[in-house]
Amino acid sequence: MKILYATSEARPFAASGGLADVAGSLPKALKSRRIACRVVMPLYAGISEEIRNRMKYITNFDVPVAWRNQYCGLFSINMDNVIYYFIDNEYYFKRDSLYGYYDDAERFSFFSRAVIEMIRHTNWTPDVIHCNDWQTALTPVFLNCFYRHEEIFSNIKTVFTVHNLQYQGQYGYAVLDEVVGINRENHNILDYNLCVNFVKGAMQCCDMITTVSPTYAKEICTPWFSHSLDRFLLDNQYKLAGILNGIDYQEYNPAKDKDIAVNFTSEDFSGKSECKKALLKDFGLDSNAGAPVVGIVSRLVSHKGIDLVRSAFDQIIAEGFKVIILGTGDSEYEHFFADMALRYPFSVAATIGFIPAAAKKIYAGADIFLMPSKSEPCGLAQMISLRYGTIPVVRETGGLADSVFDCSKGQGNGLTFQSYTPEEMMNALHRAKAIYNDKENWKKLVRYAMECDYSWNTSATEYIKMYKSL
Numbered sequence: 341m342k343i344l345y346a347t348s349e350a351r352p353f354a355a356s357g358g359l360a361d362v363a364g365s366l367p368k369a370l371k372s373r374r375i376a377c378r379v380v381m382p383l384y385a386g387i388s389e390e391i392r393n394r395m396k397y398i399t400n401f402d403v404p405v406a407w408r409n410q411y412c413g414l415f416s417i418n419m420d421n422v423i424y425y426f427i428d429n430e431y432y433f434k435r436d437s438l439y440g441y442y443d444d445a446e447r448f449s450f451f452s453r454a455v456i457e458m459i460r461h462t463n464w465t466p467d468v469i470h471c472n473d474w475q476t477a478l479t480p481v482f483l484n485c486f487y488r489h490e491e492i493f494s495n496i497k498t499v500f501t502v503h504n505l506q507y508q509g510q511y512g513y514a515v516l517d518e519v520v521g522i523n524r525e526n527h528n529i530l531d532y533n534l535c536v537n538f539v540k541g542a543m544q545c546c547d548m549i550t551t552v553s554p555t556y557a558k559e560i561c562t563p564w565f566s567h568s569l570d571r572f573l574l575d576n577q578y579k580l581a582g583i584l585n586g587i588d589y590q591e592y593n594p595a596k597d598k599d600i601a602v603n604f605t606s607e608d609f610s611g612k613s614e615c616k617k618a619l620l621k622d623f624g625l626d627s628n629a630g631a632p633v634v635g636i637v638s639r640l641v642s643h644k645g646i647d648l649v650r651s652a653f654d655q656i657i658a659e660g661f662k663v664i665i666l667g668t669g670d671s672e673y674e675h676f677f678a679d680m681a682l683r684y685p686f687s688v689a690a691t692i693g694f695i696p697a698a699a700k701k702i703y704a705g706a707d708i709f710l711m712p713s714k715s716e717p718c719g720l721a722q723m724i725s726l727r728y729g730t731i732p733v734v735r736e737t738g739g740l741a742d743s744v745f746d747c748s749k750g751q752g753n754g755l756t757f758q759s760y761t762p763e764e765m766m767n768a769l770h771r772a773k774a775i776y777n778d779k780e781n782w783k784k785l786v787r788y789a790m791e792c793d794y795s796w797n798t799s800a801t802e803y804i805k806m807y808k809s810l
């Protein structure tokens with residue numbers, strides 16, 4: 341079975357969010373289970389010189405973008421036993437950021453079509469093309485509109501994974517003739533709610549729609565979570581499934597991690613208190629106090645539940661928690677946390693930035709990890725914090741509801757709450773603090789959290805089952 345995994349980002353090459361983690365670890369997990377999985381992504385300017393020097397040039401060819409043809413170079417690299425292909429076009433990808441440009445529709449229309457065209461040049465025809473989010477959403481559309489009559493393309497199946505339904509690739513009708521270039525009789529594929537919608541097109545044309553947790557798969561069929569696609573998803577529920585993401589257990593391993601002060605395991609996690617001391621010191625807080633430390637590593641945007649944290653913040657501090665925040669996002673939240681660090685210099689530290697090594701120090705050194713998301717397709721941070729024995733306090737939504745279970749309702753690995761209110765969040769934090777103060781119970785909880793398995797073990801097997809069912 342051959343899978344071509346098409347993505348706009350993948351670690352360690354280019355990353356802006358959780359998709360890069362998944363694209364950097366699922367293919368490896370599939371490969372180690374004897375599924376031939378290769379990855380294709382754009383060759384961005386930000387990819388390091390060191391990695392570029394290891395790439396092999398394969399060929400170049402033309403890719404149609406509506407009425408014109410554009411140059412496309414093809415490179416590859418073998419990393420951790422997985423082959424990664426890179427689509428090169430400096431006009432589209434030699435830019436400072438991955439996304440956020442006026443011509444994103446054109447850039448990723450080009451990429452989505454290059455994913456198909458490259459198959460003519462690789463001597464390797466996949467059984468399945470697995471697309472992810474709006475950036476590769478046009479691949480299943482192009483495949484059906486332009487390529488099915490050719491033998492090599494006639495049997496390829498397509499899977500489309502939604503990592504976050506908020507981003508749908510919505511544009512005005514002008515892109516149909518200028519960028520996408522499909523025939524008039526096919527325009528209805530992309531037409532939705534009076535605009536062009538790439539994600540709706542992918543979901544219509546693909547063989548299977550997946551999303552990144554079973555709960556989110558149910559949630560997106562309801563108006564509150566669907567960003568207006570619930571009716572369409574209900575009609576297509578027969579081909580919709582939720583498969584929980586895993587995390588890379590080699591990358592996130594407290595026993596071997598070089599970014600943390602002291603390594604530790606679930607059998608002996610005495611090193612964790614050293615990590616806490618080092619964390620407090622690194623972030624300029626008093627490292628001798630016994631107060632519970634709440635860590636937040638997040639994009640600072642509304643759907644992450646930052647409003648709840650903001651409205652309960654004074655109370656959190658008044659009740660004796662210390663808070664360490666790492667993240668970037670909307671400026672109002674960035675300013676808020678920077679202000680709080682000034683207002684409470686002994687209890688709060690905020691770093692506005694995206695620094696993977698600092699994130700690991702928080703995962704390892706905090707006692708509690710707070711993730712009160714309004715919606716969360718899967719969420720990886722709660723799984724990483726579990727692995728490092730930091731107890732998650734989360735709202736029961738999406739992947740959070742599928743990975744964190746409240747310890748007051750039987751065997752659990754964290755604390756959860758349902759309603760999106762500061763009171764409910766505080767209630768969960770209180771319950772966490774009560775257990776924290778009972779040292780023996782807390783140790784049991786930490787050990788159990790560390791022993792939960794959120795590697796790709798189960799999920800990679802589910803993906804394989806799904807591919808085989810197509």
Ligand code: GLC
Nearest residue numbers: 358359503552717718719720
């Ligand atoms: C998106 C989602 C996040 C998910 C990640 C990987 O970033 O917001 O919940 O974990 O994709 O699938």
